[in-house]
Amino acid sequence: MGAITGPRADGLAIGKLSQLTGVNIETIRYYEKIGVLPVPSRAEKGCRLYGPMERRIVAFCAPLARVGLLTRRGARLAAARRS
Template sequence: MGPVAATGSRAKPVRQLTKSRAAGLTIGGLSQHTGCNIETIRFYEREGLIPAPPRTEGGHRVYDREHLRRVNFIRRSRNLGFTLDEVRALLRLADGRHTCAEVQAVTLEHLDAVRRKIADLQRLERTLSETANRCVGGDVPSCPILDSLFSSGAEPLPE
């Protein structure tokens, strides 16, 4: 004899992902298959990045293959450093509302931002390296690193 449902139970069973179908994924299943946190999935839904899924009579979300595909797309885009607005623009293209040239423009803007960050990090690396090289270490009470941090960008107070 199989499990018995409680009297009055109307929730539809939710099927797990199979090779042929992804219909019926719970939010936990979607999270597990995409590696995306459950709260993040709910956030993406509230932000309109993924469509609201249908719900069972018991109120549980039921995700399908398209939800899985979009969450993977968003996660991959975010891992590449795209902002949510940039992801939104890319999804509009994926939905057929923009041209490939527009996606290229978004990508090139993002690439420029990444290159600026790399340049900033390289300047930071040089500054830290130069500052650390001025320090001899040891037990001296004076430290060029601390002196540099206290003096960097600070304007002297008027007397």
């Protein structure tokens, strides 16, 4: 689990990220689990906070996942893209 930090000015809660990208919350958590998304910062109450980079990653991965192309290899490519 990531460090508990103060809320980021640009931080989006997971529900808001889901709403903005059209990707369900469980899928966003899965992307974190397989390494597509970095471990997010957390608000004082433990809520995940996502920034603009994470939003772009989720938006990049969503169409790949819809057509079955987000495999472990695809996940590595997405992770490399954020580097």
